[in-house]
Amino acid sequence: MAEFLNKKKLLEWIPKIIETAEKELIIISPYIQVSEKIFSLLKDAEKRGVEITLIYKEGELSDKERNKFNEIENLNLLYHSNLHSKCLYNEKYLMITSMNLYEYSQRHNREMGILFRRTDESTNWDDYRNSRDDDSVFQDAIEEIQSIINSAEFEKESFETKTIGFEMSIIKSNKDLAIEKCNLLNKFSKNKKFTAFQDGEDWLCRCDDFVDGVDLILEGHRISLKLNFEENRIEEIFNNLNTTKYYKNEDxxxxxxFRMFWTYHKSSPTLYSYSSHNLWDYDFDSKEFLQGYFNGLNEFFKLLKLEIQKTKK
Incomplete structure (x- = not known):
């Protein structure tokens, strides 16, 4: 649930967002003069392995502040000529605010902001409003943050940027993530090519004609199949593959x-993970997982293709 923040709550949440960052933290503030407390928290974040990206308005950073940030090895420092936006963003929270990361503002000015949550997890901050906000808010914010970063200029590169290049997962849109997933799948799918597509507000991966007449759509670990045949032919295939007959209370x-569900011939066969199989212990992007994943698909399609062949007229 989005939460309005007055000045008192802003002063509580600025350190919380830094402290709850797990891998990445973005701070956008035209004017920056950090307190010793905030600087210490940024140093602690670096020790946890957090990559920090800080963007300020060109010409508005003192040498004293610049020297502080030079002490943080894993910090990207960028400047933007027209910056007036202010936000803090990590994997869990997005705070949009009128307050600069500036001690004078924090002490003297009337400020306000709003906090959005990207997680349902409870925190150690007695955060009772812990339901996630609409993902569309984050997608719009990601687009704007990415635009600001694109049009900014680097002043200092973090250690990670110097060694592997600048890349932050928290500013990847759902479309970006779907394209990445398709590219990863295509490395192991040989001739079967996956493409990203939009379904409502979601971005998914699909492979048309994974076998002749059957499209495959990935929705997380769930796989939906679309059989592009006449209804009577689909019903005939269904009669041989359906899972409406219970065996040991399992349908x-x-x-x-995989576990295959198909309970109505006008619906689509659906594959879910079979959690007892050791494949699901591996990370999705690992070679072991992807090879086993496609081996499992091939085993399923052996059954499906046999039934498809039987219904040819």
């Missing part, structure tokens, strides 16, 4: 690393 069929 699914195990095929390698």
């Amino acid at each position: 699914y069929r195990i095929v390698d690393c």
